Amino acid sequence: MKESMMDILCCPMDKADLELEVDHEDEDEIVSGTLTCTECGEAYPIEEGVPNMLPPDMRDDVPA
Amino acid sequence: MGILENKARARLFYKYLSQVYDKINPFIWNEEMRTEAIGMLDIQADDRILDVGCGTGFATEGLLGHENVDEVWGLDQSPHQLEKAFAKFGRTGPVHFNMGDAERLPFATDSFDIIWSSGSIEYWPNPVRALREFRRVVKPGGQILVVGPNYPKTTIMQKVADAIMLFYDEAEADRMFNEAGLEDVRHRLMGPSYDPDVAITTVARVPGGEDEVASTPAEEPEPDMAGDRGAGSDNVEPDEEPEPDMAGDRGAGSDNVEPDEATD
Numbered sequence: 001m002k003e004s005m006m007d008i009l010c011c012p013m014d015k016a017d018l019e020l021e022v023d024h025e026d027e028d029e030i031v032s033g034t035l036t037c038t039e040c041g042e043a044y045p046i047e048e049g050v051p052n053m054l055p056p057d058m059r060d061d062v063p064a
Numbered sequence: 065m066g067i068l069e070n071k072a073r074a075r076l077f078y079k080y081l082s083q084v085y086d087k088i089n090p091f092i093w094n095e096e097m098r099t100e101a102i103g104m105l106d107i108q109a110d111d112r113i114l115d116v117g118c119g120t121g122f123a124t125e126g127l128l129g130h131e132n133v134d135e136v137w138g139l140d141q142s143p144h145q146l147e148k149a150f151a152k153f154g155r156t157g158p159v160h161f162n163m164g165d166a167e168r169l170p171f172a173t174d175s176f177d178i179i180w181s182s183g184s185i186e187y188w189p190n191p192v193r194a195l196r197e198f199r200r201v202v203k204p205g206g207q208i209l210v211v212g213p214n215y216p217k218t219t220i221m222q223k224v225a226d227a228i229m230l231f232y233d234e235a236e237a238d239r240m241f242n243e244a245g246l247e248d249v250r251h252r253l254m255g256p257s258y259d260p261d262v263a264i265t266t267v268a269r270v271p272g273g274e275d276e277v278a279s280t281p282a283e284e285p286e287p288d289m290a291g292d293r294g295a296g297s298d299n300v301e302p303d304e305e306p307e308p309d310m311a312g313d314r315g316a317g318s319d320n321v322e323p324d325e326a327t328d
Contacts, residue, residue, distance in 0.1 A: 005160055008175035012168040029156045044170075049155040050146070052163045053170035058071060058141060 001030050001051055011037035011044075012055050018044070071141065071165070074187040093183060093211065093263060097254045098126040101182065101265045104252065105207055107132045111177035114139065114201070116166050117184025121149030124159055127180060137176070139164045167194045174203045182211035186231065195244030205273015208246060212237075214253055214264040237266045247271050
């Protein structure tokens with residue numbers, strides 16, 4: 001993802017701003033990292049350049 | 065309730081359906097229908113567009129073909145569907161991908177000029193809530209387009225439809241869009257020649273914006289109607305209302321009347 005996406009990305013739960021932590025960057029693309037909600041503290045991973053903004057109850061690792 | 069109106073089930077379904085989705089999809093939603101639907105939108109240069117439920121990227125591709133569109137934001141809940149879209153556009157490039165939920169969008173208020181969503185509404189447990197979320201994320205005066213399956217006319221197909229997922233007709237679409245506080249709601253039935261009304265495409269505008277202010281006196285001769293519009297948010301039921309029943313009502317009922325919805 002481009003860092004400019006941060007302008008409109010927010011927490012899907014409470015719509016608060018996110019804090020970006022970059023693990024790996026490739027030119028102007030963020031390849032991996034974490035977006036953390038500044039309000040509720042929920043963490044959303046960036047995996048292979050794509051932010052996983054699924055609410056916690058919809059993530060694959062959570063039993064449905 | 066249809067068996068797919070549960071996100072976990074829809075996810076599981078798509079895990080397998082994504083293998084063949086683009087092969088079977090053209091039977092209900094083809095390039096001609098896509099072009100016709102895109103033509104219902106007023107797309108300006110630099111408009112920021114979000115494709116909700118972009119799936120394998122069929123509509124995203126059509127949108128990118130529009131002369132005024134250089135990039136599209138794509139959101140889907142299914143990593144398996146998205147893999148197909150990644151193969152078409154790359155993980156990074158003209159499409160800004162996000163995994164996410166249509167009813168709980170990870171975008172700030174007034175972020176987009178246009179939301180497009182085709183072939184997704186039938187899986188939303190609460191369509192009105194998703195449409196309200198669209199209204200929040202789209203700027204005042206912006207446009208929302210939704211393509212969904214038109215409610216079949218024959219009884220046998222109705223039973224099939226009710227068992228599988230949400231289908232709706234024009235009246236039901238009007239109700240959902242109005243309840244979500246959207247305006248200028250227009251519909252068009254679309255389909256291939258052998259089944260010309262298999263899909264229903266609805267376009268609406270988010271209240272507010274310069275266009276509406278300019279055209280209000282000429283286009284809204286009935287003061288009562290304008291008054292209702294102005295107080296639009298009052299007509300909107302709070303989120304706590306048990307709207308998920310709506311889809312269930314459709315499944316069990318034989319007509320469009322939904323008694324528990326007629327509260328105001």
